[in-house]
Amino acid sequence: MTETKSVGIRNTARIAAVSLLLVGTSVLVTACQSDPDIDITKLGLNVDPPEQLYNQGLANMKAGNLAEASRKFDAIDKQNPFTDWARKALVMSTFTKYRLARYDDAVTTGNRYMKQYPQSEDSAYVQYLVGLSYSKQIVDVTQDQKMARSTIDAMQKVVNNYPKSEYVEDAQAKIRFARDQLAGKEMQIGRYYLERKEYLAAIARFRNVVENYGNTNQVEEALARLVESYYAMGVTEEAQTAAAVLGHNYPDSQWYTDSFKLLKGGGLEPRENRGSWISRAGAKLIGA
Template sequence: MRLFSDAAFGRVRLFGAFGALLLAVSLAGCATKDEILPPDEPAEKIYNEGLTLMNRGDLTAAAKRFEDLDRTHPYSEWARKALLMDTYVYYQAGRYDEAIAAGKRYMALHPGSQDAPYASYLVASAYYDNIPDVTRDQRATRQALDALDEVIRKYPGTEYAAAARKKVEVARDQLAGKEMMIGRYYLENRNYTGAINRFKVVVTQYQTTRQVEEALFRLTEAYMALGIISEAQTAAAVLGYNFPDSSWYKDAYRLVQQGGGEPKENKGSWISQAFKKLGIG
């Protein structure tokens, strides 16, 4: 059974159109460079064999056939298609580094092809699926954001851009969560200035994430501890204005009241200005 016809190949619908046909198996090593291949083996035959193996769930053998094609018919249209399928097979196998390398090679060789948006999205998804736990270094998360932003920027009207936007929000929330984790650590150790700097990043750079409510409360907490009442009142007021039903606002309101004041916005505060820039406050 052929998974794609020539006409249908460019209309691959993300991963849902054929992902269910594949099994999650690991890729083993492929053929060595000096392996002798039949020089007259037709490119179409190799390609279709790769598709058949992929449909059966034998990703190792499928990857080998696609790579055979790339070596024996390097300048053919079939080689272009095989390189894209190699990117997909590596992605499905969880071999993200190999998927990224293959996808980037595809985009370098065939930037104007009809499948370039899909290849770009595969690369971005490989970065995205490799995002680490929030307790670890977030370099991979930033790489994922860069790759997702590239999909959105280059192919704004495609389904891949729409899917990338959803993943961007998750990745941004991850980065905000990292800032919150460090900020809470500083707060617990009474390093209030260090804590404020971390919460400030969340408020100024990640306002659309779910972390911003807690960040505003923590700013209230840190400023109250430093005795900077005006900024504490502003953080609580901005929190209440934008998230009136938030449990964090109730805590912030109570904290300011305990200090003898009420939530009150200082329009000149950086907190107020940060929200105004996005039309939120």
């Protein structure tokens, strides 16, 4: 009799515990349904199948609710990793994060996709999104140009690895812009040294622009600053060569007009020395 009573007590306790658990779960589910911003993937509950989550994400995108759409796509990746649904969700997750201006998150998600699916049908697009996310973070030339360098690296992968994709043209445009930023940074530093009459340091910066960024908008000024720097040092042959290369490639440039006047004021004129590094670099410029 005592044993039967003990078993009954244990059964009663078990039933009570299960009832409490069910009540608690019901409360959580109710909370999830009433608050769309709760991340249900963190609650340890059964959730919608990936196809349904994916469609919910698309519906939220269409409605303009990108934050909720991003959460839906992330939930698919967390719950069904390395599946086809997860692959598709990673693409959309990268896109929504980019559109939300969460650029670092977009880069992280996009790079993970590229590591897992480098040859998929969407890989060119995802790599392009990574490049765009870097490009959006490029700052003016007075600041560090890390994002410009990252943009070049990311977009060059689009050009090299997916040469027939529809994103190549814009990727090349973004590369040109980023390169112009890097050249602009060199010019900013070079002008700083020039103003302080630290001519050798200034020349090193202007030379880098002429030799390595010849297809940017900065090269005209770089050549003119070389004329100015070399002339100030008394290295007239190099000053004349820089002016000659500037005049040959950009004859209508105001920078050439100013350089010509500077030399003329000292009784000199543009004259190219074919043995100079400036002459060799000039042969590779856009207008050569």
